[in-house]
Amino acid sequence: MSAQTEKQHPAFYALLVLLIMMSVGPIALMFINSFKLDVDIISGTSGLLFLPTIQNYETALCDVLPYELDHLDFCALKFGGAFINSLIIALVSTVLTLVIGCMAAYALVRFRFMGRDTVSGSTLMVRMVPPAVLLVPVFGLWNNEFCIDKASWLGSLIRDNFGGRGDVCLAGTHSGIILIYIAMNLPFVIWILQSFIVQVPRQLEEAARMDGAGPFQVFFKVVLPLIKPGLAAAAIFTFRIAWNEYLLASALSDRDTKTVPILIVNNMSEFNVEWGVIMATGMLLAIPPIIFTLFASRQIITGMTAGAVKG
């Protein structure tokens, strides 16, 4: 509050330590357990005294490791494949959402289509829609309506080149999952970017236009570089949702397009709860968001507060 750093009560620091322990503790616990064998986790004789092992990670990643594992009879968890699916889906949907969202936000601001109110209103409306509500229609549409007849030329082209059976439907493909993620994230991205684009001085764009730049050039060469912080915040939020989402992905993916969250939920199988391996998969899923948080916490906070504090 005041400029000089005040002397704080010792209890205050104790509280701080407690808070940090509470927020990071569970994650640390998961991290530690992911290096323990199941026997150590279950017997739990000691918290920190154990022989760390990477066996859980090896088990999880058995399908992409170059060497055979002695402790496994067969590779049941295909984590590597799921990780790649998750990466493809999260990255592609983030990039596409940003590009599409940016263009739309720019058009809304510069060409005064709708007021900011309308946009923030519809953003909220979309934010309100729970993924569970989309489950039924998306499941029906992606499986039955958004399909190309396999007898049509495009359908047969896809079937001949990529294999698979039946009509070519969005369900079960990466694109199907990407499409719904873009739709879910677009309003938020447009809304965030709008507030950044508004701050770009008009004169800069006019000057570029004087130099003979077309509207696309103006957008890509002048506007985009100036709203980088906004893009970063938007990118992290989009990535986070696409990376973490479970429900819709589980309804839309097939055996080749499973993402990591699906794998984790499936692996909490009723016959054998292998804590060590589950913790390892959880840790692998959590790493990208943790990295983002450590390096871009300011952007995240910007994105989070943009909603409420600025109104």
Add this chain to the structure above:
Amino acid sequence: MRTATLNRLTPYIFLAPAVVIMALALLYPLGYMIYGSFRDWDPSQTLGETEFVGLSNYFYLWQDASFRESLAVTLKFAISVVSVEMVIGVGLALLLDRSLRGMSVLRTLFILPMMIAPVVVGLMWRYMYHPSVGIFNRTLESAGLGSVDWLGKHALLSVIIADIWQWTPFIFILSLAALQSLPRSALEAARIDGATGWQQIIHIKLPLMMPVLIVTCLLRLIDAFKVLEVILVMTEGGPGLSTEILALRISRTATEFRELGVAAAMSNYLLMLLLLLTVAMLAYNKFQEMRADRARRIAEEAV
């Protein structure tokens, strides 16, 4: 001439992809869902093959004790989660609003729980609540306090605690941002007048933060109705229906009971509930803006 046309078309070209995607992947599905909620719909049928049953899915749900219980659980969950989080979050913000070295580190650590996948949050807590392996019961037992049947007899409470852990930082960060954007002058004035810390909080800080707090609260409330994965992983809605929130019930009705029509009707109920909240929030925002406008106009006139 061509460039002129291009220029005129530019905004449409810029907007087109977004509009197309939103229409195709969001509005159309929502319409499809509303249409489907009036039909007797099995997953093996396409919507065209289904039979029109009018409002019977909606009536069926009203008579369905499980649905009513699930609705009650959802409300209980959302309300308790949001109120506890508001109190703790705002309290911490007031307490930690000081110039501290390392404050940014603190904030970074606080947002970690929000960034991690809900599925992972669920599994961490499921592990910690485990009756014999989990850290809570281990600690309680080593302290000689006996053990608690977390996910059995106290499942809803356990789920609420996990959500509080994950989302209190959201409220904390928003309230901290609000606190730090308060006008310095008002606070200075209060201090000069000799107001105590408590007086400052109650008479100045809280009233000034109120608009942000209400928006935060509503945002959180909306999100609380969307929680699904954490609970799915921790309890799968059980025991009984004690943690079966609506989102989970929808997903079970669709995939396990295979009644897409009923699931669609349930989705619609949930959507209406949320719509009500959202409209309330928008109306509140509008009202605030008008009040701010009037205040500014009065101020300008005074000058």
Add this chain to the structure above:
Amino acid sequence: MLKPFKSLRLTLAAAVLAATSIGANALAGPYDEFAGTTLVVNFPAHPHYNAVMKILPEFTKETGIEVEVDQLPYLKMRERQTLELGQDEGDYDLIAYVVFSKADYVYADQLENLARYFMNPKLSDPAYNADDLIDGYVYNIGFAGGAKGYLQGKTGSLYGIPYGSETSILGYRKDIFEKHGLKVPESYDEMLDIACKIPELEPGMGGLSSRAASGHHASHAFLLHLAPLGGRIFDDEWNPIVNNEAGVKAANALKTIVDCGPKGASSFGFGEALGSFLNGDTAMFLDTTVVAGQIDDPSKSKVVGKVGWAMHPMGERRGSQTGGFGIGIPKNAENKEAAFLLMQWLTSQKGDKLVALAGGNPSRFSTHEDADVNAKFPHMKTFGEALKHADPDWRPIIPVWGKINADLGTTLSKVLTEDLDIQEALDGVAERTKGIMEEAGYYTWK
């Protein structure tokens, strides 16, 4: 003089040649046409099918048919199959289905009738010896259209073959029972009595490990007690009688077991229940035979060598579980004939023995008596004995069972955690079941 010899040699050579070529033909024969095919199969993540995963490479080596396995948790697997089987052309060539899915799939005409495969001389192995398959399982899992629609009867036929079939059995800690001079329970009263004595005798230890988690698990645990105690879900006219005296007794038994069980028992799924037994937290385990392979696996179990097996205790009657999985060929599969070959190979005497040795559950009488299998798994004999009492009408396998099962499971979970009155709870189940049955048309002929 030499001529005859020469000609003899020639004939000999020709004979040898002919013999080898016949031999080659016979070896390459049935699988030849399908070598190089890749089958996509859907199996559950389940101990038996983990054992199957170990023997699949053997199949590929022998036949040249590749197998790609999509392993899912078994309740998830059912959702996936519902979707896949409903399409015009599906991904899966062979599926393992949970026993109660039989009704759904056969009723929706989604599984191939196996008659035309067993009739096909090119596909059907004359040495298959179908008589050796355990009758109860065949009728329970593979057979449809007989009495009540799901039992043995003259009007039925075969849609699948039991594979990974289970019955219930009582596992107990020999060391604990010896220490306190306890007798292995043979009746329900004895079992419940011991279950509640254990926590007093061995502080911190639960009596009997049972699943109880909301939904399928609670319902399953209840059914385990319902049949032995003389109860049924329906009478012969499809009237729900789950709320009669036997039903209440079964629910009471479940409640007693959970109350005297290990801590946290009311939220145990199958994995947790088994886990607590493996970890030495409970003295008894009453559930499927599928766990036997893990009990003696030192990397998973702390009770290696300490567990004895006994028959499911008797109440009014013997009535152990019939359950587990069967394998069948979807109507919309791409490589049905190769899928049949895989199915036949897996369930043949040889395949059954291989999977039993790998830790799976055999489905043939001969495998239960096989010397090698018994040498490796001494409990196999008790299991074979238990099979004789497996009750084919253990649960109604009808298309609406999924819905009734879910309701029963949720309601029982409330009994266990919220102290809902048992009679009242079961009356509610019976009433709602009646409604479901009415709607499904079971009372049309009354």
